[in-house]
Amino acid sequence: MEFEKLVTERHSTRVFLDKPVSREAIENLLLLSTKAPSAINLQPWEFTVVMGEERPVVMGEERHRLSRILVKSMRERNISCGPDAVSPLPEHFMDRQRKLMDCILPHLGKGTPFQYFINEGSCNFYGAPVAIIVSIDQAFSKSRLVDVGIAVGYLVLAAHNMGLGTCPIGLISAFDEEIREMLNISEEKKVVMGVGAGYPDPDSPINLASSDRAPLQEVVRFY
Numbered sequence: 001m002e003f004e005k006l007v008t009e010r011h012s013t014r015v016f017l018d019k020p021v022s023r024e025a026i027e028n029l030l031l032l033s034t035k036a037p038s039a040i041n042l043q044p045w046e047f048t049v050v051m052g053e054e055r056p057v058v059m060g061e062e063r064h065r066l067s068r069i070l071v072k073s074m075r076e077r078n079i080s081c082g083p084d085a086v087s088p089l090p091e092h093f094m095d096r097q098r099k100l101m102d103c104i105l106p107h108l109g110k111g112t113p114f115q116y117f118i119n120e121g122s123c124n125f126y127g128a129p130v131a132i133i134v135s136i137d138q139a140f141s142k143s144r145l146v147d148v149g150i151a152v153g154y155l156v157l158a159a160h161n162m163g164l165g166t167c168p169i170g171l172i173s174a175f176d177e178e179i180r181e182m183l184n185i186s187e188e189k190k191v192v193m194g195v196g197a198g199y200p201d202p203d204s205p206i207n208l209a210s211s212d213r214a215p216l217q218e219v220v221r222f223y
């Protein structure tokens with residue numbers, strides 16, 4: 001797909017088809033993601049893929065178990081998606097958050113609060129058949145999270161090019177311990193985020209609702 005079309009078209013998928021994704025497709029996706037640049041070519045990213053068998057089940061038992069553990073922890077600890085800011089955010093950031101809510105909320109079922117949809121959905125990877133856990137060795141400083149973010153940027157674009165939908169999930173980093181325990185990820189690693197991946201439901205109005213971007217003059221300075 002032409003690059004401009006690819007980046008313009010891609011948006012997060014929050015409703016997935018009950019259709020299996022092959023292991024080969026996921027391997028190709030991760031191969032493309034790891035083409036991302038990184039400082040001193042350290043390639044600090046690590047991926048743990050939780051998915052079902054191709055047949056007969058779309059979503060395997062382990063994939064279900066991961067969601068159950070995350071949803072349970074989220075409810076028990078009352079953890080919610082938020083900007084994770086260290087001090088109060090200026091109004092224009094809050095405005096961008098409100099706009100995201102405005103584009104999804106009208107498509108939710110009556111009585112489904114936005115925050116409920118996002119929190120429960122995120123912990124369930126929105127029902128995606130594939131959950132990718134992105135982690136980093138604790139030996140790295142926070143600076144190397146930039147490299148991991150770039151790789152995830154490659155991942156979501158490569159996925160779209162392959163006809164796959166994705167939703168990056170930052171919320172799950174709050175459940176680092178639970179995830180590492182279930183997936184036997186060493187204590188030396190830290191869960192950075194997750195990504196749900198699968199075939200998007202093309203008819204879902206939630207998937208069709210596209211969030212906008214601030215105009216360039218808000219975020220760019222030429223000097």
Ligand SMILES: Cc1cc2nc3c(=O)[nH]c(=O)nc-3n(C[C@H](O)[C@H](O)[C@H](O)COP(=O)(O)O)c2cc1C
Pocket residue numbers: 010011012013081100118122167168169170171172193210211
């Ligand atoms: C680092 C990161 C963390 C995110 N975490 C979540 C999340 O926990 N739950 C969720 O529903 N979406 C999450 N998203 C998706 C964003 O809400 C989405 O990318 C943003 O609203 C822009 O919309 P778009 O991806 O459709 O262009 C995350 C995105 C990024 C880049």
